[in-house]
Amino acid sequence: MSETADWGHATDLDDIRAQVAIAGIGETAYTKASGRTAREIGAEAAERAIADAGLTPSDIDGITWSGAFADFDVDAFREHFGTSHEMWTSPWGGGMAWAATAPYLAARAIREGEARHVLNVFPVAWATQRASMTGGPGEVHAAQSLKQNLEVPFGWFPQPVYFASIMRRHMIEFGTLPSQFGAIAVACRRHANLHPDAVMHGRPMTLDDYLAAPYLAEPLRLLDSCLISDGGAAYVTTSVERARDLPHAPAVVRGVGEGYSASGTHWALQRAFTTTPQVFSAPRAFAMAGLSPADVDVLTVYDPFTVVSMMQIEDMGFCPKGEAGRFVEGDTLFHDSGKLPFNTHGGLLSHAYVLGIAHVVECVKQLRGVAAAQVPNCEVAVYGGYTGHMASTLVLTKDR
Amino acid sequence: MAIKRDDFPLPDVDDPLTTPFFAGAARGELLIPRCETCGEYVWYPQEACPRDGGGLTWSAVSGRGTLFTWAVVRRAFLPAFADRVPFVTALVALDEDPAVRLCTYVVDTAPEQLVADAPVAVCFRPLEFTTVPGRSVIVPMFTLT
Numbered sequence A: 001m002s003e004t005a006d007w008g009h010a011t012d013l014d015d016i017r018a019q020v021a022i023a024g025i026g027e028t029a030y031t032k033a034s035g036r037t038a039r040e041i042g043a044e045a046a047e048r049a050i051a052d053a054g055l056t057p058s059d060i061d062g063i064t065w066s067g068a069f070a071d072f073d074v075d076a077f078r079e080h081f082g083t084s085h086e087m088w089t090s091p092w093g094g095g096m097a098w099a100a101t102a103p104y105l106a107a108r109a110i111r112e113g114e115a116r117h118v119l120n121v122f123p124v125a126w127a128t129q130r131a132s133m134t135g136g137p138g139e140v141h142a143a144q145s146l147k148q149n150l151e152v153p154f155g156w157f158p159q160p161v162y163f164a165s166i167m168r169r170h171m172i173e174f175g176t177l178p179s180q181f182g183a184i185a186v187a188c189r190r191h192a193n194l195h196p197d198a199v200m201h202g203r204p205m206t207l208d209d210y211l212a213a214p215y216l217a218e219p220l221r222l223l224d225s226c227l228i229s230d231g232g233a234a235y236v237t238t239s240v241e242r243a244r245d246l247p248h249a250p251a252v253v254r255g256v257g258e259g260y261s262a263s264g265t266h267w268a269l270q271r272a273f274t275t276t277p278q279v280f281s282a283p284r285a286f287a288m289a290g291l292s293p294a295d296v297d298v299l300t301v302y303d304p305f306t307v308v309s310m311m312q313i314e315d316m317g318f319c320p321k322g323e324a325g326r327f328v329e330g331d332t333l334f335h336d337s338g339k340l341p342f343n344t345h346g347g348l349l350s351h352a353y354v355l356g357i358a359h360v361v362e363c364v365k366q367l368r369g370v371a372a373a374q375v376p377n378c379e380v381a382v383y384g385g386y387t388g389h390m391a392s393t394l395v396l397t398k399d400r
Numbered sequence B: 001m002a003i004k005r006d007d008f009p010l011p012d013v014d015d016p017l018t019t020p021f022f023a024g025a026a027r028g029e030l031l032i033p034r035c036e037t038c039g040e041y042v043w044y045p046q047e048a049c050p051r052d053g054g055g056l057t058w059s060a061v062s063g064r065g066t067l068f069t070w071a072v073v074r075r076a077f078l079p080a081f082a083d084r085v086p087f088v089t090a091l092v093a094l095d096e097d098p099a100v101r102l103c104t105y106v107v108d109t110a111p112e113q114l115v116a117d118a119p120v121a122v123c124f125r126p127l128e129f130t131t132v133p134g135r136s137v138i139v140p141m142f143t144l145t
């Protein structure tokens, strides 16, 4: 499958290279069930991002959030901060794939003079909600009637089953081995153990531990799977010029990409079953940035299951299609000795399941040189977002 | 919670989008919507052909296909599956159009006997859950051929 394949397409985006930068980041604690609401978590992440940017809430004149999980939207912002000023808004931000494209929306708003400082925020309280048997990813999926009638009755549900099926097909087509999926999980856990704020900090894991873990749905093991967490993060995007006046070194947005599958939103029906729309998104983002995968110092990708990392590493061009299994073996993904430092905060597997927003924050920290598992001389940091039929790519660099 | 049916996770045979699928299975026929204009199969069912807007007719297919992929489910993700695990849930690609993949059970074969892209054939069996006593729905399942 190549970018010219007819199973999907890239979105045509304006060239926003080096127009905006992420100037502030904020994170809450990442935990198991906290008893907090997502709205409270979102407010705390927003407070911290605004403070990190050296700004006040009244300086924030644009906000993006996830319309699908609108726990901290513009109304929540106004209520929490007691503000009433006009704000540019979009519900097409937040986490997942939109954690990569929110800075693009911000860049357009800033260019049009509609905003100067745009906050993107994404909180989640799925650990708390799961404890009370409401919410969480499974419920979102079970509520769709076609899934209720054509998937769930046949046991093809929920996400671990979808991705076990994708994983098996990847093994069938490319000969990918269980230990190669395990290499991804081990690298993420290694990084989480260097990161005091990671949920799995202090819980070391070896490849043998991975291989001994129980299956949820064979060939997918428990340790191929993301956590369920409470937590949130936010970041502030502004013009590069403005960012240079703020306290932290700007993380410059150099490229953005977005790609879609034409096969709809059901995993069972993805024509390119073992390929993600990163094959459409990543080349566009790298082209906008004037960079290539070989230039990347740290990669974070949305990683609900190890196979999603495996596929995106291939589809973003870090190795040929089908060869990620061999590529990720050993220390390839390690922050210090690896040739592709990967999910250096621990990812959704071992840091926290906050749906990608912490991946972008990690990229910014790496460029600032303050990450817990810091990659030496990190100049180019990339986030790959994924939501099944959609993928997105964000290329961030040091200001230069 | 959007699921209020007391027969969940049995399929809702009264959902108009999929009623013919289950009515066909009850008669021993595997039916897939097909476009009256371009002749292509359209799966999952929808209101009209996404290519040309043509009307769709539920058409009988051979029931032959290949085992595209499968998972051996070992954890019961819903209470209804607690007494079924481990079980094999699969995607079967139909011979008429391999882009038509059915989520289904592969039955009468031990999981370790399954082989990628193996030929399979449909059979029609009652689907029952002990959590939904006294109810069953005939659905297409598959066996190795």
Ligand SMILES: [Zn+2]
Residues within 6 Å of the ligand: B035, B036, B037, B038, B039, B040, B049, B050, B051, B052, B053, B054
């Ligand atoms: Zn048609």
